[in-house]
Amino acid sequence: MENIKIVIAGPRGRMGSEAVKLVEKTPHFELVGAVDHKYDGQQLNEVNGFSSKVLIYNDMEKCFQETKPDVLIDLTTPEIGKVHTKLALQNGVRPVVGTTGFSKEDLKEIEQLIEEKGIGAIIAPNFAVGAILMMKFSQMAAKYFQDVEIIELHHDQKLDAPSGTGLKTAEMISAVREEKKQGHPNEKEVLSGARGADFDGIRLHSVRLPGLVAHQEVLFGGEGQTLSLRHDSYNRASFMSGVKLSVEQVMKLDLLVYGLENIIE
Ligand SMILES: NC(=O)C1=CN([C@@H]2O[C@H](COP(=O)(O)OP(=O)(O)OC[C@H]3O[C@@H](n4cnc5c(N)ncnc54)[C@H](O)[C@@H]3O)[C@@H](O)[C@H]2O)C=CC1
Ligand SMILES: O=C(O)C1=N[C@H](C(=O)O)C[C@H](O)C1
Numbered sequence: 001m002e003n004i005k006i007v008i009a010g011p012r013g014r015m016g017s018e019a020v021k022l023v024e025k026t027p028h029f030e031l032v033g034a035v036d037h038k039y040d041g042q043q044l045n046e047v048n049g050f051s052s053k054v055l056i057y058n059d060m061e062k063c064f065q066e067t068k069p070d071v072l073i074d075l076t077t078p079e080i081g082k083v084h085t086k087l088a089l090q091n092g093v094r095p096v097v098g099t100t101g102f103s104k105e106d107l108k109e110i111e112q113l114i115e116e117k118g119i120g121a122i123i124a125p126n127f128a129v130g131a132i133l134m135m136k137f138s139q140m141a142a143k144y145f146q147d148v149e150i151i152e153l154h155h156d157q158k159l160d161a162p163s164g165t166g167l168k169t170a171e172m173i174s175a176v177r178e179e180k181k182q183g184h185p186n187e188k189e190v191l192s193g194a195r196g197a198d199f200d201g202i203r204l205h206s207v208r209l210p211g212l213v214a215h216q217e218v219l220f221g222g223e224g225q226t227l228s229l230r231h232d233s234y235n236r237a238s239f240m241s242g243v244k245l246s247v248e249q250v251m252k253l254d255l256l257v258y259g260l261e262n263i264i265e
Pocket of ligand 1: 077080124125126239
């Protein structure tokens with residue numbers, strides 16, 4: 001098997017630094033470059049104690065032209081992740097995107113680009129297998145319980161709320177349940193925001209606290225019973241088997257996969 005050549009955007013971040021370690025230790029993966037908004041022209045090993053000596057680029061297109069990667073792994077910020085994804089596709093590079101905060105419109109634009117370019121992309125709001133299962137189980141449960149609330153809990157450095165996982169869970173549940181306005185018909189928020197965000201009638205609550213990593217509980221209620229489905233990521237290594245699978249799979253794709261539940265059997 002030929003090596004898969006990879007560029008990582010956001011290599012100094014909490015997720016990006018884990019991804020660098022993953023690529024460095026995987027025999028058929030080859031890190032060929034890094035994209036950061038700082039340290040242009042320096043080597044990665046000089047800025048972050050990695051062993052890899054690849055160059056850091058501020059300019060993603062220049063990075064692609066000089067390093068000719070197969071795959072971009074993007075783990076940056078909600079604003080920049082979508083720009084990077086489009087740039088990758090325009091340059092014939094397959095994106096594996098963990099960055100969250102993509103809107104429906106962003107996904108549509110990306111899908112159009114994929115059609116034009118004929119290469120695949122993976123956008124995964126959550127790479128952890130346990131989180132994927134929690135989302136799938138929630139979708140199953142929603143057929144039997146119409147009332148559901150999602151509580152996602154994250155570290156206090158997170159930029160987007162609700163989380164990508166929370167939103168994806170709501171989308172998956174909404175796809176199988178009849179729309180319902182939950183709670184009392186005359187319910188009134190005494191303090192704005194008390195009932196959380198509303199996605200097709202599903203309430204989404206975001207908790208941000210130091211000490212947390214990434215957690216989510218999906219709570220279903222029915223006559224005389226509740227069902228709680230919970231997933232906890234205690235470290236960022238929990239996401240890496242999903243990143244590895246995505247890099248391998250994206251090489252075989254010519255469409256957009258949005259969510260790893262679509263490729264995990
Ligand atoms: N899909 C998944 O399983 C997971 C997704 N995430 C998502 O990944 C993203 C990153 O999360 P963290 O690593 O916790 O954030 P972080 O803040 O630790 O890392 C983001 C990195 O992006 C870099 N960056 C900012 N602007 C840039 C630019 N223009 N070019 C290149 N790099 C740039 C920053 O310097 C920083 O190092 C977030 O959107 C988060 O929601 C996080 C964990 C798991
Ligand atoms: O920012 C994070 O940390 C995480 N982001 C993703 C999300 O928004 O769902 C995945 C995971 O929850 C961790």
